[in-house]
Amino acid sequence: MRPFNLRPFTPNTLLIVALLAATPAIAIARVPDAPAAKPEAEFPLEAYRKTVALRATINGVPGRFTFxxxxxxxxLSPxxxxxxxxxxxxxxxxxQMMGNRLDTPRCDNVTFKIGxxxxxxEVASVLDVTQFIAKDAEPVxxxxxxxxxxxxxxxxxxPGKRLLIESPESLRERIAHANVKELPAKLSGEIQGRALAISIKVATADGPVYFEVDSxxxxxxxxxxxxxxxxxxxPDKEGPQEANFAISPDFRATGMAFTPDMLLDGNIGMPFLRDKVVTFDxxxxxxxxAKP
Known part of the structure; x- marks a missing residue:
């Protein structure tokens, strides 16, 4: 839920459609007889409703955070x-994603301890995120x-519920596999470059558009x-409709779609991500x- 392109999780905006049934985890084979290069760090993710979450500590105070x-x-909540x-x-x-302005106070020089x-x-926003999630959701x-x-x-x-910080060696090993495909993409950052997101380039008959990758x-x-x-x-249908289109020659986006009048070209979330291993530089x- 991007605060400076945010999707409100309320009945008055977009309907949140249930995910399809879970699929088996991806097995990514490495080069035979080659030792596995170690990433710099590995953190467990946990399921949080239809998305994922991380456990972290700041100044000795533990908490659960959506990722x-x-x-x-x-x-950070107030x-x-x-x-x-x-x-x-x-x-x-x-x-926010639908065009409305969002102002938040800030906390500076915050250090998360994960594992x-x-x-x-350098800077974190201060915002009560509970206003964007269901009232019966577990607290974050x-x-x-x-x-x-x-x-x-x-x-x-x-699918494996983990987040890795790659080392140069582990990255080289990971992207060397035949089932790992590079997709054209770009970084974006609002609030004077403090924010950071990433979008995948998708071709159309008249030119490229960019779909934000949104867990x-x-x-x-x-x-x-x-x-x-x-x-x-x-474009004129207000409710959900079935989507099935190519993101690239190797990947398709399938699931329930909406066509709002938003600032972004497009946004792909957990229906696309849930069975994949994705690496961001x-x-x-x-x-x-990684292709499942």
């Missing part, structure tokens, strides 16, 4: 900010976005109204996806 690849800016001794100040300003690894973050202390991993290369093994989107495919026709969708904007 949102399209979040842009890492979020209560959690108080617990860790942060006095929110100033203002961060951006725009045994310390992850410093905020949301971790890609800005926490800026400049690094990470792999998100969605915080639990159940839908979103295609902006002006581009709906290029993907076999009705957050320094250069390169993306690799």
């Amino acid at each position: 949102d690849t399209a979040g842009g800016s890492t979020l 209560d959690y900010a108080k617990k860790i001794g942060c006095k929110p100040w100033g203002r961060l300003t951006g725009f 045994e690894r310390e992850m410093p973050l 202390e905020g949301s971790i976005a890609l800005d926490l991993f800026a400049g690094r290369t990470i792999t998100i093994d969605f 915080g989107n639990g159940g839908t495919i979103l295609v902006s109204k002006p581009y709906a026709k290029y993907f076999g969708l009705d 957050l320094a250069t904007g390169r993306v690799w996806v």
